[in-house]
Amino acid sequence: MTSIVDKGAPAEVRPASKTAxxxxxxxxxxxxxxxxxxxxxxxxxxxxxTQAIFDALLATSVGFLVLQNGRVSFGQAAFFGLGGYAFGxxxxxxxxxxxxxxxxxxxxxxxIAFLLGIVFARITGVAHAMLTLAVGQAFYEVAFRWxxxxxxxxxxxxxxxxxxxxxxxxxxxxxxxxxxxxxxxxVLALAGLALFVNSRVGQIxxxxxxxxxxxxxxxxxxxxxxxxxxxxxxFLAAIAGLLQATYNGYIAPQMFHWSLSxxxxxxxxxxxxxxxxxxxxxxxxxxFLKDFAxxxxxxxxxxxxxxxxxxxxxxxxxxxxxxxxxxxxxRSKP
Amino acid sequence: MSEGFAIQGIGVxxxxxxxSALKGVDIAVKRGEIRGLIGPNGxxxxxxxxxxxGRVRGQPGRVLLDGKDVSxxxxxxxxxxxxxxxxxxxxIFPALSVEQQLxxxxxxxxxxxxxxxxxxxxxxxxxxxxxxxxxxxxxxxLDLALALVxxxxxxxxxxxxxxxxxxxxHGLATILRDLANRWNVTVLLVEHDMQVVFSICDGITVLxxxxxxxxxxxxxxxxxxxxxxxxxxxxx
Numbered sequence: 001m002t003s004i005v006d007k008g009a010p011a012e013v014r015p016a017s018k019t020a021x022x023x024x025x026x027x028x029x030x031x032x033x034x035x036x037x038x039x040x041x042x043x044x045x046x047x048x049x050t051q052a053i054f055d056a057l058l059a060t061s062v063g064f065l066v067l068q069n070g071r072v073s074f075g076q077a078a079f080f081g082l083g084g085y086a087f088g089x090x091x092x093x094x095x096x097x098x099x100x101x102x103x104x105x106x107x108x109x110x111x112i113a114f115l116l117g118i119v120f121a122r123i124t125g126v127a128h129a130m131l132t133l134a135v136g137q138a139f140y141e142v143a144f145r146w147x148x149x150x151x152x153x154x155x156x157x158x159x160x161x162x163x164x165x166x167x168x169x170x171x172x173x174x175x176x177x178x179x180x181x182x183x184x185x186x187v188l189a190l191a192g193l194a195l196f197v198n199s200r201v202g203q204i205x206x207x208x209x210x211x212x213x214x215x216x217x218x219x220x221x222x223x224x225x226x227x228x229x230x231x232x233x234x235f236l237a238a239i240a241g242l243l244q245a246t247y248n249g250y251i252a253p254q255m256f257h258w259s260l261s262x263x264x265x266x267x268x269x270x271x272x273x274x275x276x277x278x279x280x281x282x283x284x285x286x287x288f289l290k291d292f293a294x295x296x297x298x299x300x301x302x303x304x305x306x307x308x309x310x311x312x313x314x315x316x317x318x319x320x321x322x323x324x325x326x327x328x329x330x331r332s333k334p
Numbered sequence: 335m336s337e338g339f340a341i342q343g344i345g346v347x348x349x350x351x352x353x354s355a356l357k358g359v360d361i362a363v364k365r366g367e368i369r370g371l372i373g374p375n376g377x378x379x380x381x382x383x384x385x386x387x388g389r390v391r392g393q394p395g396r397v398l399l400d401g402k403d404v405s406x407x408x409x410x411x412x413x414x415x416x417x418x419x420x421x422x423x424x425x426i427f428p429a430l431s432v433e434q435q436l437x438x439x440x441x442x443x444x445x446x447x448x449x450x451x452x453x454x455x456x457x458x459x460x461x462x463x464x465x466x467x468x469x470x471x472x473x474x475x476l477d478l479a480l481a482l483v484x485x486x487x488x489x490x491x492x493x494x495x496x497x498x499x500x501x502x503x504h505g506l507a508t509i510l511r512d513l514a515n516r517w518n519v520t521v522l523l524v525e526h527d528m529q530v531v532f533s534i535c536d537g538i539t540v541l542x543x544x545x546x547x548x549x550x551x552x553x554x555x556x557x558x559x560x561x562x563x564x565x566x567x568x569x570x
Binding site for chain 2: 204
């Protein structure tokens with residue numbers, strides 16, 4: 001047998017203290033977010049930050065699928081669009097109370113993703129990427145061609161009702177308010193994901209990702225846990241779509257388009273999809289890089305592209321991966 | 335009729351197109367017995383383990399666990415009833431730590447005893463390590479540990495010592511013998527290392543070209559002329 005040097009088990013972080021740490025960091029992040037509108041005077045900066053947070057939510061959704069299911073999706077915008085469209089169409093037609101429309105707009109994509117996930121979780125690699133691409137584009141085509149639904153290609157503006165969740169609804173289109181709402185939702189989403197990863201279902205999903213066959217032979221069902229991950233991931237994308245639709249009062253088929261899914265995936269990889277917070281950080285950096293490059297250069301996509309190539313080559317684990325390696329490297333030195 | 339048998343295969347077949355890898359094999363292992371399953375390459379040993387464990391279903395023949403027909407059950411359902419297996423090619427969760435994957439395995443079964451399994455298989459010191467980063471010999475014992483969590487009633491082992499050094503495989507054999515006795519686990523063991531098989535098995539079943547060639551105690555099998563010709567050669 002292999003020689004054993006040390007009989008004592010390495011110190012493990014206890015689940016309870018892990019939960020406390022996650023909640024502590026989340027509370028701190030929420031406080032910073034609430035203070036932001038008082039600290040930042042520029043409406044433009046607040047508005048850009050709001051949009052960046054929507055992107056961060058979508059990138060988190062795509063990255064979480066990579067992290068927990070080991071699956072690359074090119075169709076996550078389908079759930080982003082579905083969240084926005086379900087809300088926009090229901091509110092514009094005044095079919096129900098906006099609060100109910102809000103809940104439905106989140107529940108519908110989540111349920112669809114859960115059902116699709118039962119099938120998609122059995123498919124890997126390129127086939128999975130192609131399948132998600134096809135399903136995503138099918139949604140896009142419907143939104144693009146079905147003029148009666150929401151004016152097809154033109155997109156549709158809609159008016160929020162006077163009050164929404166008890167607040168005057170114009171607040172939700174004010175960047176100083178929306179930035180706090182979106183930030184709070186992002187922080188809660190990230191904390192929720194961290195808690196899920198440590199939960200039983202989350203860990204079983206990780207085991208299925210690692211080795212589906214062995215997961216079955218140690219006695220676990222291997223269909224439902226990955227499907228739950230798909231559902232959670234779609235829920236996040238739907239929130240992002242819904243918030244963006246609310247903020248802009250506008251929906252358009254581009255919300256479903258594969259290029260949106262693709263750029264969310266790029267952001268996730270750049271930030272570090274092996275980490276829960278990686279995609280969000282990647283999305284925010286990517287957003288401001290685009291904005292910065294766009295102000296100074298006509299051919300800004302070339303600058304963005306060059307930076308992306310450099311980042312991919314120099315940081316295979318993403319930005320958070322690099323930071324975490326630097327951190328552990330420094331700590332392990334005497 | 336199945337009194338006293340922990341695991342039983344009755345008329346087990348496995349066909350791939352026109353080829354039959356198993357042709358109506360009967361096997362029955364008594365509670366607490368360690369049974370060796372030997373035979374030349376292609377005899378159908380791993381295939382029989384696959385059928386008994388539920389990796390392969392929908393073939394003619396029946397599988398009984400403690401007398402209960404489990405032929406229609408999925409592998410995860412059989413595992414929860416106490417039928418566990420390990421794999422010839424190391425089959426673990428590379429990105430998860432040793433302890434985490436054993437913990438996950440324990441959620442599917444009652445009376446888990448993760449710490450005990452880690453201690454018995456000398457994995458305690460490696461508890462926090464990702465499985466991909468431990469040595470091959472340690473990975474083999476982790477594979478076995480994943481099957482042993484929850485003290486299964488029946489353990490199907492497909493070449494647990496594959497790729498281990500002589501010293502390592504004898505160490506593993508000793509652990510196996512000891513655990514099977516103390517935990518009252520019934521073991522069906524496929525193994526090419528005859529020293530391991532002869533030292534720990536109570537009885538041996540010999541497969542040859544998808545059929546049962548012989549069955550009996552260790553001494554009988556070593557003396558059986560057909561077995562010597564088909565498989566053992568001069569080694570015995």
